[in-house]
Amino acid sequence: MTKNKILKVIAREVLDSRGFPTVEVELTLNHQKRPSDVVVGRAIVPSGASTGEAEALELRDGDKNRYLGKGVLKALQNIQQKIAPAIENKAFTQIAELDRVLMDLDGTPNKSQLGANAILGVSMAFVRACALASDTPSDELIAKIFQTSGNTLPVPLMNIINGGKHADNDLDIQEFMIVPAGFSSFSEALRAGVETFHHLKKLLKDQGLSTSVGDEGGFAPSFHGKNPHEQALEMLIRAITSAGYRPGEQIFLALDSAASEFCEKNENKGSPITYLFEKKSLSAAEMIATYDRWSHQYPLISIEDGLAEQDWAGWKDLTEQLGDRLQLVGDDLFVTNPIFLKKGIETHTANAILIKLNQIGTVTETLETMKLAQESGFQCIVSHRSGETEDTFIADLAVGTNCGQIKAGSASRTDRVAKYNQLLRLEERLGKKAVFPGTKPFLRKKR
Numbered sequence: 001m002t003k004n005k006i007l008k009v010i011a012r013e014v015l016d017s018r019g020f021p022t023v024e025v026e027l028t029l030n031h032q033k034r035p036s037d038v039v040v041g042r043a044i045v046p047s048g049a050s051t052g053e054a055e056a057l058e059l060r061d062g063d064k065n066r067y068l069g070k071g072v073l074k075a076l077q078n079i080q081q082k083i084a085p086a087i088e089n090k091a092f093t094q095i096a097e098l099d100r101v102l103m104d105l106d107g108t109p110n111k112s113q114l115g116a117n118a119i120l121g122v123s124m125a126f127v128r129a130c131a132l133a134s135d136t137p138s139d140e141l142i143a144k145i146f147q148t149s150g151n152t153l154p155v156p157l158m159n160i161i162n163g164g165k166h167a168d169n170d171l172d173i174q175e176f177m178i179v180p181a182g183f184s185s186f187s188e189a190l191r192a193g194v195e196t197f198h199h200l201k202k203l204l205k206d207q208g209l210s211t212s213v214g215d216e217g218g219f220a221p222s223f224h225g226k227n228p229h230e231q232a233l234e235m236l237i238r239a240i241t242s243a244g245y246r247p248g249e250q251i252f253l254a255l256d257s258a259a260s261e262f263c264e265k266n267e268n269k270g271s272p273i274t275y276l277f278e279k280k281s282l283s284a285a286e287m288i289a290t291y292d293r294w295s296h297q298y299p300l301i302s303i304e305d306g307l308a309e310q311d312w313a314g315w316k317d318l319t320e321q322l323g324d325r326l327q328l329v330g331d332d333l334f335v336t337n338p339i340f341l342k343k344g345i346e347t348h349t350a351n352a353i354l355i356k357l358n359q360i361g362t363v364t365e366t367l368e369t370m371k372l373a374q375e376s377g378f379q380c381i382v383s384h385r386s387g388e389t390e391d392t393f394i395a396d397l398a399v400g401t402n403c404g405q406i407k408a409g410s411a412s413r414t415d416r417v418a419k420y421n422q423l424l425r426l427e428e429r430l431g432k433k434a435v436f437p438g439t440k441p442f443l444r445k446k447r
């Protein structure tokens with residue numbers, strides 16, 4: 001196996017899609033066949049807003065005089081003064097070897113010593129650099145590491161109406177997604193999703209509703225009246241038909257409730273968790289009943305974080321009642337962490353996991369979590385964060401692992417569209433070998 005000697009690591013503060021600082025890393029290696037040439041792998045770390053409590057730590061400076069306290073100079077310092085001296089001029093055969101050194105150097109379970117943003121930047125940049133050093137595209141290198149064929153394009157879950165923490169409107173639910181799964185290729189599916197987005201814009205405009213966009217590039221209208229969430233779902237159906245597609249056959253619906261954000265803080269520990277939903281206090285059972293009703297009214301196939309991350313009892317009921325009909329995705333619940341995923345597998349809680357590199361903080365641990373999920377019959381959805389950049393690593397990760405689904409936002413904002421564009425390139429390069437899974441990831445075993 002080829003050893004890759006790290007010649008140089010540099011880090012800089014750049015901006016994410018919300019205009020907040022984030023970490024960019026550049027890592028230099030020798031080219032494997034032409035050792036006199038060097039290659040530079042670059043990666044930028046994303047950042048969440050509705051973060052799970054157990055996510056790995058994102059190190060921010062807290063200096064209110066710079067970027068409202070959100071600077072990342074401490075993370076850069078950790079890369080330059082602690083990580084670089086430990087890895088420069090050392091050779092690593094594989095990303096797992098490097099990530100092990102980074103984890104040991106940090107020494108905490110949540111990467112709070114060096115910061116997960118510092119560690120992940122180096123981890124991703126090393127994968128990029130190794131790909132360049134061996135003239136292998138990043139997705140192919142990931143496929144090699146993950147031991148898959150790496151030829152499956154993901155079904156896009158496109159968040160075209162934004163609410164919750166990602167928008168300033170009256171929607172408690174954070175994401176209303178369209179899922180163009182009833183097509184035979186990624187590019188056809190993407191086209192259908194994008195056309196639906198444009199038709200939605202027209203429908204919103206015709207009704208005098210706002211067409212400005214939220215953090216993930218979806219519209220963020222304020223629906224007036226009693227049932228804003230049902231109005232949003234209805235609007236999606238109208239947009240799909242208006243674009244000439246068949247809801248429930250070609251295009252389906254998915255939600256990310258991000259329910260940890262609207263669960264009520266209960267003073268009495270041990271009392272059941274309740275949810276402030278549409279201005280009413282609802283129990284987990286009432287939330288489940290709402291989802292159940294919607295799943296009969298609309299072609300809903302997937303619900304993420306339908307209940308709060310601490311509500312494991314509610315989650316278990318949710319899975320028991322709806323798990324044989326719907327994909328139930330744990331995002332804040334699992335935070336890409338194999339420990340929480342194992343608990344979910346053992347207790348039959350949820351049946352899918354959202355995968356976000358910066359929730360766990362290294363490429364290796366991300367791949368380990370994905371492997372565990374796939375071996376346990378859990379679906380994996382590789383995901384962006386609400387704070388993104390031009391980095392398209394997640395597109396390569398989705399294809400390289402054959403995971404079958406990606407959440408990369410709407411059809412606007414270059415930080416979102418960049419991922420779809422990279423997937424189009426990969427589809428073209430794979431040619432006849434490209435597989436599009438269609439509705440397969442959403443077919444559930446009947447109990």
Ligand code: PGA
Pocket residue numbers: 047048049050051052256258331354383384385386387
């Ligand atoms: P976040 O949102 O990046 O703000 O956490 C995305 C999600 O909840 O899936």
Ligand code: ZN
Pocket residue numbers: 256258304305331332354
């Ligand atoms: Zn989520």
